[in-house]
Amino acid sequence: MPRVTDAYRRARRDEIASAALRCLRRNGVSGTSIADVVAESGLSAGAIYSHFRNKAELASYVAGSLLAWRIDEFASVTVDAPADAMRFLLAVFEDEEVTPHVVLQFWGEATVDEELRTVMTAVVGRMRAAFEHAVRPWADRRSADGAALAARTASVMLAVCQGYIANVALLGPRPVDDYLADVAVALGSEGADGQVIPLQRDHLSGRG
Amino acid sequence: MPRVTDAYRRARRDEIASAALRCLRRNGVSGTSIADVVAESGLSAGAIYSHFRNKAELASYVAGSLLAWRIDEFASVTVDAPADAMRFLLAVFEDEEVTPHVVLQFWGEATVDEELRTVMTAVVGRMRAAFEHAVRPWADRRSADGAALAARTASVMLAVCQGYIANVALLGPRPVDDYLADVAVALGSEGADGQVIPLQRDHLSGRG
DNA sequence: ACCTGAACACCGTTCAAGT
DNA sequence: ACCTGAACACCGTTCAAGT
Numbered sequence: 001m002p003r004v005t006d007a008y009r010r011a012r013r014d015e016i017a018s019a020a021l022r023c024l025r026r027n028g029v030s031g032t033s034i035a036d037v038v039a040e041s042g043l044s045a046g047a048i049y050s051h052f053r054n055k056a057e058l059a060s061y062v063a064g065s066l067l068a069w070r071i072d073e074f075a076s077v078t079v080d081a082p083a084d085a086m087r088f089l090l091a092v093f094e095d096e097e098v099t100p101h102v103v104l105q106f107w108g109e110a111t112v113d114e115e116l117r118t119v120m121t122a123v124v125g126r127m128r129a130a131f132e133h134a135v136r137p138w139a140d141r142r143s144a145d146g147a148a149l150a151a152r153t154a155s156v157m158l159a160v161c162q163g164y165i166a167n168v169a170l171l172g173p174r175p176v177d178d179y180l181a182d183v184a185v186a187l188g189s190e191g192a193d194g195q196v197i198p199l200q201r202d203h204l205s206g207r208g
Numbered sequence: 209m210p211r212v213t214d215a216y217r218r219a220r221r222d223e224i225a226s227a228a229l230r231c232l233r234r235n236g237v238s239g240t241s242i243a244d245v246v247a248e249s250g251l252s253a254g255a256i257y258s259h260f261r262n263k264a265e266l267a268s269y270v271a272g273s274l275l276a277w278r279i280d281e282f283a284s285v286t287v288d289a290p291a292d293a294m295r296f297l298l299a300v301f302e303d304e305e306v307t308p309h310v311v312l313q314f315w316g317e318a319t320v321d322e323e324l325r326t327v328m329t330a331v332v333g334r335m336r337a338a339f340e341h342a343v344r345p346w347a348d349r350r351s352a353d354g355a356a357l358a359a360r361t362a363s364v365m366l367a368v369c370q371g372y373i374a375n376v377a378l379l380g381p382r383p384v385d386d387y388l389a390d391v392a393v394a395l396g397s398e399g400a401d402g403q404v405i406p407l408q409r410d411h412l413s414g415r416g
Numbered sequence: 417a418c419c420t421g422a423a424c425a426c427c428g429t430t431c432a433a434g435t
Numbered sequence: 436a437c438c439t440g441a442a443c444a445c446c447g448t449t450c451a452a453g454t
Binding site for chain 1: 235236237238239309312313314315316317318319320325328329332360363364366367368369370371372373374375377378379387390391
């Protein structure tokens with residue numbers, strides 16, 4: 001099998017996947033039929049099935065490539081505080097390519113579709129690992145056992161980001177910074193005039 | 209229209225809804241067909257459509273009644289700290305009747321189905337209001353403007369709970385207390401030997 | 417009024433036939 | 436090998452006909 005063919009196949013898959021993503025953004029996962037993807041891509045049903053085993057595999061491919069590059073670009077970053085890392089990651093939703101409601105639907109489907117679950121837990125796992133790496137210096141500054149603190153913190157950051165995504169998808173857009181500021185106010189700390197101070201358990205500061 | 213008929217209709221709707229919920233737990237929202245509900249309920253397709261306009265309305269009804277009673281029972285409670293309120297609400301997932309993965313699927317569908325979105329935002333809104341009421345005494349103790357603090361805190365608690373639900377549905381079961389303890393460690397405060405101290409911005413305590 | 421179940425339009429998927 | 440598009444089994448929904 002010559003290499004040209006591999007590159008061609010990959011390009012075709014991405015072409016179909018990007019047509020599928022356009023449909024998904026418009027009509028959601030359950031609202032998108034293969035016929036829609038056929039119309040959007042200009043190919044035939046058979047052509048799509050010669051590149052993807054079924055609709056679930058197409059969805060998995062879209063879901064997998066959706067956030068992959070953003071996480072990769074994030075993988076080697078380190079930050080001053082957890083909030084910065086979350087801000088960086090959640091900024092992905094500021095361009096219109098990826099929308100929280102599509103991500104939330106993928107999560108919902110993943111609880112029921114084995115293949116999609118594998119992809120989504122991998123994506124989420126890489127997010128967690130990236131968080132862990134990003135906050136490691138911060139954790140080392142704060143605790144004798146920086147590794148353990150970084151691991152626990154990464155878990156929570158992941159859940160906080162998932163909460164943001166679910167919250168925004170359901171209740172409508174909300175600036176990332178406002179959200180993180182509210183988290184800081186309620187559970188962390190906040191400086192004067194609303195400026196967010198890196199989340200620290202032992203930070204003491206007056207408000208107002 | 210005699211009252212008996214209303215009661216009968218309601219009972220029939222609940223009968224269908226509970227058959228539908230059994231199917232949803234087994235096979236998920238997209239994996240459940242009307243034919244499945246027909247088989248599970250022992251009624252005919254037409255019978256179901258004489259009680260629900262369509263599959264979406266059936267799903268909305270199930271979703272609406274799913275958490276309603278638990279939120280109502282929670283509506284007049286007040287707690288010592290935000291964590292207690294979240295612990296109380298999330299304890300609903302300790303019985304097997306309601307599962308996080310069904311809730312997550314409803315959220316996903318809600319981003320695409322208008323009727324389901326209306327129901328889910330109402331449910332989530334009542335959760336938020338219940339949180340706000342529950343932490344009000346705590347907020348008054350902590351701030352001169354207790355109302356504002358309670359409102360912002362309730363928003364965050366909601367998102368934290370949504371994060372827990374999404375996290376657990378995707379990555380598998382995780383005890384509520386462990387999760388809240390991790391949140392406290394990373395963003396709040398933790399006492400000696402792992403005992404969670406009510407989340408307070410200005411609480412100072414050594415660890416280990 | 418509630419219910420039955422056959423019928424309809426549409427869905428995901430397959431497959432013989434083309435290039 | 437990739438692709439076409441008709442065909443198939445199944446889906447959500449409707450509706451004439453029963454009680």
